[in-house]
Amino acid sequence: MNLILLGPPGAGKGTQAELLVERFKTPHISTGDIFRAAIKEGTPLGTEAKRYMDSGQLVPDEVVIGIVNERLLKSDCKNGFLLDGFPRTVPQADALDRFLQSNGRKIDAVINIEVESAVLLKRLTGRRVCRNCAAVYHIESKPAKNTGICDHCGGEVYQRDDDAPATVSKRLEVYAAQTEPLISYYRQKGILHSFDGIKPIKEVFEKVCQALGAIPQ
Ligand code: ADP
């Protein structure tokens, strides 16, 4: 299945992606993870993306669209993929539609995770991630077994620069202005499935799996 994970920063997209990938063995394409890897490697893409990310702004559409199209052409995406954090604007969604159509493919379902802003702030400021495998933790609700060390790969668990409180507020504003319109965009296409993201991680996951199980392929 070709899936999109939609929702504000901190809704739990990356967390649900980890579980979905394990169950469905589908490639996980997170544009945020792609940019963070580029920053770590010090590539020109990383240098450009960092300017936007550190101020809570979106990376320009043409940069993101090119990267995702290239990734979707790889053979591991032939039988399905899970997009996380893309599309984030209407032009990105239009470009994705056109690109998939030209390849005889389409999006089967959009998983929209809903969480109110006050909870998002707590989640984002307490979030920690693995620098090596991008696994997601939280200082209170999902701490790593050994502080600072990833349970999965032993990598360094750190706090993202853009999870600082000032940047978090900016990102929530940017979400409301530029990404939220995608909810009605995909509802109109009849492929939107919304979930209450306040529920515990496993509960959200089971609900998502139930919904996906009911989608004809
Ligand atoms: P996103 O990818 O949408 O920005 P993440 O998956 O990175 O969100 O989750 C943000 C933070 O919230 C992380 O610290 C994660 O551990 C925590 N989190 C995710 N889902 C839940 C949940 N259902 N209940 C409580 N905490 C959660």
Ligand code: ADP
């Ligand atoms: P979160 O999981 O908290 O929503 P991401 O890891 O998805 O954050 O994204 C981090 C940052 O990377 C964004 O604030 C933005 O600057 C950039 N970014 C990621 N995906 C996109 C995208 N599709 N379009 C533009 N910028 C993006």
Ligand code: ZN
């Ligand atoms: Zn790790």
